[in-house]
Amino acid sequence: MIKRDLFSKNKLRTYINEFDRIVSQLIKSKENINAKWSTILTKEIESSKSKVFHTHNVQSYSAKMLSMILNKELLDIIELLIGPDIILHHSKLFFKPPLIGAAFPLHQDWSYFPTKRDTMIAAVIHLSKSDEEMGCFRIIPKSHHLGKINDSDGHTYNKRIHQKYQLDSALPIIAKPGDVLFFDARTIHGSLPNNSIEARKTILLQLYSGMDEIVPNNKHTNVQLVLRGINHNATRSSVSNIKA
Secondary structure, three states: OEEOOOOOHHHHHHHHHHHHHHHHHHHHOOOOOEOOOOOOOOOOOOOOOOEOEEEEOHHHOOHHHHHHHOOHHHHHHHHHHHOOOEEEEEEEEEEEOOOOEOOEEEEOOHHHOOEOOOOOEEEEEEOOOEOHHHOOEEEOOOHHHHOOOOOOOOOOOOHHHHHOOOHHHOEEOOEOOOOEEEEEOOOOEEEOOEOOOOOEEEEEEEEEEOOOOEOOOOOOOOOOEEEEOOOOOOOHHHHHOOOO
């Protein structure tokens, strides 16, 4: 599902400027910000110099980014998908640089942060245009109906996914700034390299229902930020990362 033109032009301009400022801040940090997957599944289709700049939790960089995540229309759509209790698991910034933007192999998200009731979804906020040459998102329609496929994280060849589906024939999601793509954590998706002369800029939100909870002992970042409603399963230890 894709919602077109979700943000006003003024707000969109603010968020694009803030995205660029955060990327500059990341580069100045001198940390390794290249989140290229370096998998055999994309080795033949991307440059050895390919990159994708990345950080978790843009709301920790900027109040402006937090305001974007708290947009009422955005949350209204999410509520229709997962209910009135909306928890932000984490956010991610992705900057695919021109000509060398890295590819993402076909994979499912659920294996990185499984939930007990399978309510996890992604919302991808486009802050630049995104087309096939730029390495736009590609999805396998209705693939969430396949359920949770073991070893579907995209780092190894999986016959159920990679023998049946090909990245270059998956459905391309053509988007412009302000468009938001929503999909289930069990949806098979990926993206080709950015071979264009323009950068591709997206913010990805991972969200789940406040009636749901993360499967125990999962080590992935989970900020448990309540965007709307209640986190019904929160405990002192779960929100503090301490032993009860």
